[in-house]
Amino acid sequence: DPAWATAYRTEATLLDTALVHVPHWIEHIGSTAVPGLLAKPVIDVMVGVTDYDRFDEIRRALVGQAYEWDPAAERDEPTRKVFRKGPRDVTQLRTHHLHLTVKDGDYWRRILAFRDQLRQDPNAAAQYGAVKRSLLGTCGGDSRAYTRGKHDVVKKIERAAGVNVPDPDRRP
Numbered sequence: 001d002p003a004w005a006t007a008y009r010t011e012a013t014l015l016d017t018a019l020v021h022v023p024h025w026i027e028h029i030g031s032t033a034v035p036g037l038l039a040k041p042v043i044d045v046m047v048g049v050t051d052y053d054r055f056d057e058i059r060r061a062l063v064g065q066a067y068e069w070d071p072a073a074e075r076d077e078p079t080r081k082v083f084r085k086g087p088r089d090v091t092q093l094r095t096h097h098l099h100l101t102v103k104d105g106d107y108w109r110r111i112l113a114f115r116d117q118l119r120q121d122p123n124a125a126a127q128y129g130a131v132k133r134s135l136l137g138t139c140g141g142d143s144r145a146y147t148r149g150k151h152d153v154v155k156k157i158e159r160a161a162g163v164n165v166p167d168p169d170r171r172p
Contacts, residue, residue, distance in 0.1 A: 001032075001039075001041070002035075004032035004033075004039070004041070004101055005028070005041060007032075007043050008012075008028040008032070008033070008043050011043060011045055011096060012019065012026045012028070012045065013048060013090055014047065014065055015062075015065065015098075017062060018061040018065050019047070019058065019060065019061055019072075021057070022049060022054055022057060022058055022061070023050050024047055024048060024049050024103075025047070025048040025103050026045060026046070026047050026048075027045070027046045027048070027111075027112060027115075027130065028043070028044070028046075028057070029044045029099065029111050029112070030042070030043070030044025030097070030115075031044075031132070033115050033119075034045065034115065034118045034125055035117055036125065037118060037125050037128070037129055038129040038132050038133055040093060041093065041095075041098045041104065042086075042093055042094055042095065042096065042124070043095065043097075044096075044097045044098075044099065045096060045098045045099070046095070046098075046099045046100075046101065046108070046111055046112075047098060047099070047100050047101075048101060048102065048103025048104070048108050049100065049101075049102060049103060050103065052102070055081070057150070058100065060172045062098065062100075063081050065085070066085050066108045067083035067084065067096070067098055068083060068084050068088075069082070069083050070080065070082045070083065070084055073111050076147075077107060079101060079102070079105060079106065079107045080099050080100060080101040080107050081099075081100040081101070082097065082098070082099060082100075083097075083098040083100065084096070084097055084098070085097075085098070086159040098112070106149075108165070110158060110163050113158065113161040113162065113163045114154065114158055114161060114163070116161065117157050117158075117160055117161035118157065121157075121160070124144070124157045124160060125151060127148075127156075127157075128153055128154075128157060129151055131153045133149065135150065144147065158169060
């Protein structure tokens, strides 16, 4: 949906204003950042900061923009902090997911390399989209099972993108 790029730009402008006193960088990530890719209508935004020294200030600024911090999401990726925006009713999709991380850290580089690989490689995007479509039919509303189901194709695309980040789910 071409409206996703517009929704991202609108949100990025709001975030720039909210975080004006904190050095930050904003990127559109996730499936809505890849034109033509199957995606749920949730805008994923990644905000890079120099470090977490000003986290309380950043959190207050994001709460002021109707984001809620989800510390439980750090179990999956301890180097990022997740905020969600949208309806509190868990039966409805949120409108935005914000991933706060250290700019140029492993998470930042891995997520951008994955997005860029999907944007430049139509075969990778098609393969990823096919896996996502298949999982929609088998996982129902189980988001953790959906994420686990994408694991192998995500790692394959990351390797194609030249990402050399250890996979914590795989043991040697």
